[in-house]
Amino acid sequence: MSRTRIKICGLTRPEDVLAAVDAGADAVGFVFYPPSPRHVAVDQAAALAALLPPFVTAVGLFVNADEAWVRGVLDAVPLQLLQFHGEEGEAECARYGRPWIKAARMRPGIDLIEFSASHPGARGILVDAFVDGYGGAGEVFDWALIPRGFARPLVLSGGLTPDNVGEAVRRVRPWAVDVSSGVESAKGIKDARLITAFIAGVRNADG
Numbered sequence: 001m002s003r004t005r006i007k008i009c010g011l012t013r014p015e016d017v018l019a020a021v022d023a024g025a026d027a028v029g030f031v032f033y034p035p036s037p038r039h040v041a042v043d044q045a046a047a048l049a050a051l052l053p054p055f056v057t058a059v060g061l062f063v064n065a066d067e068a069w070v071r072g073v074l075d076a077v078p079l080q081l082l083q084f085h086g087e088e089g090e091a092e093c094a095r096y097g098r099p100w101i102k103a104a105r106m107r108p109g110i111d112l113i114e115f116s117a118s119h120p121g122a123r124g125i126l127v128d129a130f131v132d133g134y135g136g137a138g139e140v141f142d143w144a145l146i147p148r149g150f151a152r153p154l155v156l157s158g159g160l161t162p163d164n165v166g167e168a169v170r171r172v173r174p175w176a177v178d179v180s181s182g183v184e185s186a187k188g189i190k191d192a193r194l195i196t197a198f199i200a201g202v203r204n205a206d207g
């Protein structure tokens, strides 16, 4: 079994980017969604992305964003992967010509197979709790909503913490995990010790 990939999302400070990289994160996420407390300005994100060494992926998170605005972000920030976290359809996700993942907002009644089929071009499906404000709320959803043997790369998120990520990895066996609130001391402020503990929890579960 391959190792579970790890993304640390909602970074706003250079020291947090460096802490995520030092701890062994595979990807870091920048939130381009002005209502979020983790929103980063374009020049701020460009400076943060410039700190990344090779083979650590810079992910840009968008929520129902205006096309011209996204294009402006892409002109200024070297993002290797886009994460669409709103109600974006397939064509909206595909129009930038960059690899992307699509977030499914999980709540009772969702059919993840059907959702996945409606986003055939996504490199993977991220599952997060259905919450007001779209995400980053630190809420866990019922992992039983994920069909067994889900056939595409699955990014598990929503309320993961250093304490529960091991159980999450053992039960769901996702391609990757994604965390924001669970490694924070305050919204948008990461805690290096929590990042290290989170990654250790994943690696222990990987076996």
Ligand SMILES: O=C(O)c1ccccc1NCC(=O)[C@H](O)[C@H](O)COP(=O)(O)O
Pocket (backbone or CB within 6 Å): 009, 010, 029, 031, 033, 036, 037, 038, 061, 063, 085, 128, 133, 134, 135, 136, 137, 138, 139, 157, 158, 159, 160, 178, 179, 180, 181, 182
């Ligand atoms: O982080 C935000 O503020 C945010 C705003 C709007 C949409 C999504 C947002 N975050 C999503 C994520 O950072 C990830 O999916 C994350 O792993 C889930 O967040 P959390 O439950 O806080 O770990």
